[in-house]
Amino acid sequence: MNLCLCGKALDWLYRVSGALAALCLIGMTLCVISSIVSRLLGLYVPGTTEIAGYLMAAANCLALAYTFRGKAHIQVTLFIEKMAVKNQRFFAFFSLFITAIVTIYLAYYMSRLAYFSWDFHEVSDGSIAFPLWIPQSIVALGTIFFAISVVHSLFDLNQFSKEADASASGDVL
Amino acid sequence: MNEILLALSLLVVLFFLLGSGVWVGASLIGCAIVGMELFTNRPTGDAMAITIWGSISTWTLTSLPLFIWMGEILFRTKLSETLFRGLTPWMYRLPGGLLHVNITGSAVFAAISGSSAATVATVGKMSIPELKKRQYSDRMIVGTLAGAGTLGLLIPPSVSLIIYAVTVNESIAKLFMAGVLPGLMLAGLFMGYVMVISFIRKSGDTDDLSFTFADKLKALMSLSPIIALIIGVIGSIYTGVATATEAAVLGVVGSLLIAIYHKSLTWISFRDSLMGAVKTSSMIAFILMGAHFLSLAMGFTGLPRHLAEFIGGLDLSPLMLIVCLTIFYIILGCFLDGLSSIVLTMAVIEPLVRQAGFDMIWFGIYLMIVVEMAQITPPVGFNLFVLQSMTGHNMAFIARAAFPMFLLMILAVFILVWFPEIATYLPQAMR
Amino acid sequence: ADTWDMPLAYSASNYHSVIAKEFAEQVTGAQDEIEVITHPSGSLFKGGEIYSSVRRGLAPIGERLISALSNEDPIYSIDAVPFLATDFDSSWRLYQASKPAMEEVLKKHRLKLLYSIPWPPQGLYASKEINSVADMKGLTFRAYNPATSKIAEMMGAIPTKVEAAEVSQAFATGVAESMLSSGSTGYDQKLWEHVDYWYDVKAWLPKNMVFVNVRAWNQLSPETQDVILKASADAEKKGWAKARELADWYKKELAANGMTVQEASPKLKSDLQAIGVTMTNDWLKEAGEKGQSVIEAYKAM
Ligand code: NA
Ligand code: NA
Numbered sequence: 001m002n003l004c005l006c007g008k009a010l011d012w013l014y015r016v017s018g019a020l021a022a023l024c025l026i027g028m029t030l031c032v033i034s035s036i037v038s039r040l041l042g043l044y045v046p047g048t049t050e051i052a053g054y055l056m057a058a059a060n061c062l063a064l065a066y067t068f069r070g071k072a073h074i075q076v077t078l079f080i081e082k083m084a085v086k087n088q089r090f091f092a093f094f095s096l097f098i099t100a101i102v103t104i105y106l107a108y109y110m111s112r113l114a115y116f117s118w119d120f121h122e123v124s125d126g127s128i129a130f131p132l133w134i135p136q137s138i139v140a141l142g143t144i145f146f147a148i149s150v151v152h153s154l155f156d157l158n159q160f161s162k163e164a165d166a167s168a169s170g171d172v173l
Numbered sequence: 174m175n176e177i178l179l180a181l182s183l184l185v186v187l188f189f190l191l192g193s194g195v196w197v198g199a200s201l202i203g204c205a206i207v208g209m210e211l212f213t214n215r216p217t218g219d220a221m222a223i224t225i226w227g228s229i230s231t232w233t234l235t236s237l238p239l240f241i242w243m244g245e246i247l248f249r250t251k252l253s254e255t256l257f258r259g260l261t262p263w264m265y266r267l268p269g270g271l272l273h274v275n276i277t278g279s280a281v282f283a284a285i286s287g288s289s290a291a292t293v294a295t296v297g298k299m300s301i302p303e304l305k306k307r308q309y310s311d312r313m314i315v316g317t318l319a320g321a322g323t324l325g326l327l328i329p330p331s332v333s334l335i336i337y338a339v340t341v342n343e344s345i346a347k348l349f350m351a352g353v354l355p356g357l358m359l360a361g362l363f364m365g366y367v368m369v370i371s372f373i374r375k376s377g378d379t380d381d382l383s384f385t386f387a388d389k390l391k392a393l394m395s396l397s398p399i400i401a402l403i404i405g406v407i408g409s410i411y412t413g414v415a416t417a418t419e420a421a422v423l424g425v426v427g428s429l430l431i432a433i434y435h436k437s438l439t440w441i442s443f444r445d446s447l448m449g450a451v452k453t454s455s456m457i458a459f460i461l462m463g464a465h466f467l468s469l470a471m472g473f474t475g476l477p478r479h480l481a482e483f484i485g486g487l488d489l490s491p492l493m494l495i496v497c498l499t500i501f502y503i504i505l506g507c508f509l510d511g512l513s514s515i516v517l518t519m520a521v522i523e524p525l526v527r528q529a530g531f532d533m534i535w536f537g538i539y540l541m542i543v544v545e546m547a548q549i550t551p552p553v554g555f556n557l558f559v560l561q562s563m564t565g566h567n568m569a570f571i572a573r574a575a576f577p578m579f580l581l582m583i584l585a586v587f588i589l590v591w592f593p594e595i596a597t598y599l600p601q602a603m604r
Numbered sequence: 605a606d607t608w609d610m611p612l613a614y615s616a617s618n619y620h621s622v623i624a625k626e627f628a629e630q631v632t633g634a635q636d637e638i639e640v641i642t643h644p645s646g647s648l649f650k651g652g653e654i655y656s657s658v659r660r661g662l663a664p665i666g667e668r669l670i671s672a673l674s675n676e677d678p679i680y681s682i683d684a685v686p687f688l689a690t691d692f693d694s695s696w697r698l699y700q701a702s703k704p705a706m707e708e709v710l711k712k713h714r715l716k717l718l719y720s721i722p723w724p725p726q727g728l729y730a731s732k733e734i735n736s737v738a739d740m741k742g743l744t745f746r747a748y749n750p751a752t753s754k755i756a757e758m759m760g761a762i763p764t765k766v767e768a769a770e771v772s773q774a775f776a777t778g779v780a781e782s783m784l785s786s787g788s789t790g791y792d793q794k795l796w797e798h799v800d801y802w803y804d805v806k807a808w809l810p811k812n813m814v815f816v817n818v819r820a821w822n823q824l825s826p827e828t829q830d831v832i833l834k835a836s837a838d839a840e841k842k843g844w845a846k847a848r849e850l851a852d853w854y855k856k857e858l859a860a861n862g863m864t865v866q867e868a869s870p871k872l873k874s875d876l877q878a879i880g881v882t883m884t885n886d887w888l889k890e891a892g893e894k895g896q897s898v899i900e901a902y903k904a905m
Contacts, residue, residue: 021455022447025238032235032422035765036415039779042744044753044763049232052418056238057230059451060458067455068196074456074510075196078552095194102199105206105218106225106462113222116660120713122676125652127749127765129675136226214606220662227653232767342645346773413777416770472648473609475641524647603776 010152011069017145018066024059028052047128054135061142065149096154103147110140176479183208183476197513201463205470213473220473221466228465229458232418233339237287237457239421240330242450244286246428249442250435252399253299256281259396262384269367270379272309272317275300276367279321280360281396284403285424286325287332288453289511289548290555293322297563310376312574313367315560319571320363320578322556323545326511328356329407330421332457333512333544337537340464340519345417346410347600351534352541353407354595358588359542362581398434402427411603457512464516471520481524494529495590498522499543499583506547510555514544538596539589546582549575605632608640608820610665611658613651616644619846620721620812624667627719627814627839634831637824640665659713664820670706670720671810674749677709678891682898683722683811685887686755686784687880689902690806692848695722699811701902705894706813716821718836720813721843723786724851725806728868729799730782731775737875746774746783751883755784758879775799786810787854796861804855805868805876809847814839 035048067073080091116122118133153160186207190200202221209217228234256278264273278296286292297318304314326333329349338345384392406424409415415423432438471477489497505514526536548556551572560571589595610628612621621644628640643649649657654666655673674681682702683689689698699720707717734740737759745761747753748768756763761782766774771789774780775798784807790796814836821829859865868876888895 018448018451021451022444025242025447025451025454028235029239029242029422029425032239032418036419036422039764042762042764044747044756044765046750046753049765049767052235053230053232056235057226059238060229060455063451063455064459067452067459070452072452072456073196073198073459074513075194076191076508076553077194078508079192080194091194095196098190098193098195098203099199102195102202102206106202106221109218109222110225112219113226116219117656120656120659122656125672125675127747127753135230139226139229215609216660216662219660220657223653223657223660223662224649227650344770344773413773413779416767416773469648472643 007152007156010148013145014065014069014149017062017142021059021061021063021066021142024055024062028055028059031055047126047130050124050126050128050130054130058135058138058142061139062145064142064146068146068149069153093154093157096150096157096160100147100150100154103143103150107140107143107147110136110143114140176476179208179212179474180476180480182211191509196459197509198459198461198463201460201467201517205463205467208467208470208474213470215473217470220469224465224469225462228461231339233345234335236330236345236417236421237332237335238450238454239418239425240287240335241332241453242446243330243421243424243428244288244291245446245449245453246425246432246443247282247285247399248291248295248449249446250428250432250437252282252435253295253297255395255399255435256296257299257303259392261382262389262392265379265382265384267364267368269364269371270309271300271304271307272313272367272371273364275304275314275317276321276360276363279318279324280328280356281399281403283324283328283356284407285330285399285428287330287335289322289325289545290559292325293318293556293559294563296322297560301563307378308376310374311564311566312570313370313376315564315566315571316574316576316578317363317367319549319556319560319575320581321360322559323548323578323582324356324360326545326548327352327359327538327541329353329410330417330424331541333515333541334537335417336457336461336512337515337519337540340516341523341533341537343533343537344600346413347534347603348537349407349410349417350599350603351538351596353599355538355542355585355589358595359582359585362585363578366577366581398431402431411599413603460513460516464519467517468520477521477524480521481528484525485528489529491529491531492590494525495539495586499586502540502543503546503550506544506554507550508553509547510553511544511547514547515540532593532597534600535589535593535596539586542582542586542589546579549579605636605639608638608664609648610640610642610667611646611648611654611663612642612644612667613646613654613669614644618644619850620667620843621645623721623839623843623846624814626842627835630835630838631832634835635828637828658815658817659715661817661819663817665718665814665816667812667814669810670813674751676713678887678895679705679709679898681751681887682891682895684751684808685880686751686807686883687805687876688884689809690725692722692725692809692844692851695809695811696844697905698902701905702898705898710815711818714818715815716818718814718816718832719840719843720811721840722809722811722847724788724847724854725804725809726784726786728782728784728801728803728805728807729775729790729795730801730803731778731799732781733801733864734782734803734872735869736871737879740782743781744779746771746780746785752784754883754886755879758882771795772798787851787858790863791854791857794861796858796863800864802855802858802863802865803868803872804865805872807876 031048031052038045114133114136122132123129187204190203260274260277267273279292282292282295329352334348338348406420410420548554557571614621625642628642632639655668657663658666670680671684689695741760743761744764745756746766747763753763766780772793855865
């Protein structure tokens with residue numbers, strides 16, 4: 001009961017961070033548009049390229065968990081599909097377990113990066129001195145959500161694999 | 174000796190992780206961690222973080238999510254219908270008939286979408302049922318779609334070309350231009366093949382169709398918004414009026430206008446296109462994070478340098494090197510999607526190719542054709558997956574149907590080797 | 605021996621990278637404690653990441669364009685203050701005058717300066733003949749940071765943002781009609797196809813610097829430290845000589861490819877000097893007392 005509620009809350013979290021990612025993408029688009037318009041008007045607006053890059057990084061990372069739960073990250077399932085059901089279950093667990101370790105590692109060090117940038121007062125080297133810890137914290141937050149979503153999937157493995165079968169691997173690219 | 178051990182152990186780790194179903198991005202990161210922890214004395218995690226940050230926040234990459242978004246918007250318009258109805262009057266008289274709609278439709282969609290599977294899905298949505306109704310052989314329907322779908326990577330905009338450009342530090346605009354003529358050439362090869370085959374084994378029936386010149390003009394008019402968009406995007410890059418990122422924004426705005434024109438822009442379709450773009454872009458970002466970190470780890474171990482020196486010492490002729498690389502990428506492409514095989518290998522291949530003195534723009538186009546093949550080779554081929562879910566045929570049938578296209582792409586590689594100008598002419602003309 | 609990876613931002617054939625490689629070989633050959641390996645073209649860490657990587661000890665040693673670090677501390681932009689030091693001799697004096705202040709900032713960031721080598725001087729590229737600053741009025745001028753956009757405004761030109769990778773494209777299409785940049789930019793990007801004039805105004809001489817992480821440095825034996833200091837001094841000497849030689853060479857190449865390469869007219873020179881005074885004062889406001897003493901030391905030399 002509690003577990004179920006917790007799962008619902010987490011799913012909500014992934015959707016919210018996905019929506020924030022979408023807002024970042026729109027922000028990035030507006031940023032590029034404003035740089036085009038200002039150039040046409042003969043104005044110099046510093047920092048648009050840096051900020052567009054930061055918004056892109058934020059969009060990509062905030063969407064990691066949403067994308068993961070939406071089964072849109074790529075994995076090679078070829079060899080596993082050929083195995084007996086029992087082994088399949090083992091590898092479904094194993095691959096999630098390894099991915100969980102990697103994403104926790106990633107989240108820890110991305111947070112450390114943001115922390116040291118804050119501690120060192122590091123700023124962007126472009127046309128504005130933008131404090132790097134701000135976009136880096138958003139990126140770190142995205143990777144933290146990502147790690148949570150992988151661990152979450154590890155805990156409700158049955159549910160997660162069932163959904164995986166339903167959505168055939170016909171994703172774009 | 175130490176190097177061979179290092180290379181082998183990293184390969185084993187990587188393929189074990191990939192093969193056991195660990196997500197591609199996580200496999201790359203995992204392999205890089207192992208490599209750095211075992212073979213260097215540098216702080217692994219911090220080095221990873223700073224490299225990943227640099228690679229995902231770079232301004233040059235911003236055109237990527239935008240072009241993906243543009244394709245997602247158009248995917249949700251009545252584009253597949255427009256393409257089919259607009260191209261049919263122009264194609265039905267050619268030997269092979271409406272099969273050419275598959276190819277030309279893919280070429281047109283390739284010019285607005287960065288992805289290959291989206292091209293197959295969009296064009297196939299309308300053309301598969303229509304062509305089946307007209308008794309075209311399933312094999313030719315599936316084969317032409319699978320093959321022509323790969324044009325998405327070569328004809329700009331192309332997600333893979335952006336990734337390649339950013340990885341090897343070449344101009345996105347130039348690479349886009351370099352892809353145009355080879356893309357058209359490949360489409361021409363596919364069309365030629367269809368014509369030849371239709372003399373041997375005629376399939377399909379278009380005898381009931383007839384279009385007047387006025388019909389043809391009307392068809393062309395219906396295509397004009399999309400053609401205007403293509404000319405706007407590619408033209409603005411070619412003339413240098415816009416950077417790749419600015420052209421991508423132009424594309425997003427233009428495709429929103431087309432969606433409004435088609436009356437298919439609703440809040441739902443807008444939201445879906447946005448979320449679709451965010452998802453794909455994030456998926457790519459995860460792989461890129463892994464690839465850049467792996468490339469850093471490789472740099473610390475010195476492996477790519479030594480490998481480049483070793484291969485350089487073999488004194489292979491450039492042609493021999495290309496033959497070896499082609500075989501290597503075809504094998505890799507059987508198991509990996511095109512994007513993963515590009516990012517996975519560039520750390521090692523880039524110094525090698527530079528040392529051999531290849532033009533990096535030309536090599537990018539060569540690489541696109543070679544990894545395009547990966548989209549249609551079993552067991553892992555994304556175009557095959559898409560067609561499998563669209564037609565219900567099994568993988569073996571689809572792969573067999575696509576095989577002639579695979580051979581034509583190998584032919585295209587050799588034409589590109591003999592006439593490198595096909596790729597290098599336009600980028601040189603633009604400066 | 606311990607491996608010292610040395611990330612470099614510029615391509616292997618660039619003279620900064622060539623000299624760094626010779627430096628690495630000299631150090632490696634003269635002792636057994638460390639082996640220095642250069643990684644050019646940003647193949648290890650990219651240009652923008654090198655400073656913070658060495659600071660964090662991710663690489664023990666690295667190289668960076670000093671003025672790219674302007675946002676870290678105003679002292680790093682002193683060699684990019686326009687028309688303050690406009691030839692190699694005065695640039696060397698400015699370097700010596702600013703060295704103590706720079707080393708202080710580096711020390712705060714747990715880094716130690718080894719050597720610094722200039723780029724060829726910045727000239728004025730323009731699509732038409734420029735005899736005085738008044739001729740710049742209305743021309744689009746490539747800006748890539750607040751300082752360059754300020755220069756554009758003071759000249760009456762229109763600042764337009766162009767990234768380094770897009771310079772050639774911008775000139776080809778008239779997005780940019782003028783800029784201040786080294787002769788090497790014009791040569792590398794074949795700008796003679798789009799721009800006709802290059803004025804040798806020597807606006808400033810940007811420098812690269814090579815620095816080590818202090819913790820990595822302190823772990824070395826005094827003998828090895830001496831070897832590195834000796835190699836650094838040699839590299840610096842070679843680098844300054846090479847930059848002088850190349851400055852002339854680039855000028856010749858630009859001219860040989862059809863550009864009009866000229867000294868600035870006396871009127872243009874004095875106009876630009878006036879802009880330089882304003883820009884120096886702006887810099888002083890930002891850099892405060894520390895900056896004041898650097899400028900005084902420079903003027904006294
Ligand atoms: Na495309
Ligand atoms: Na394949």
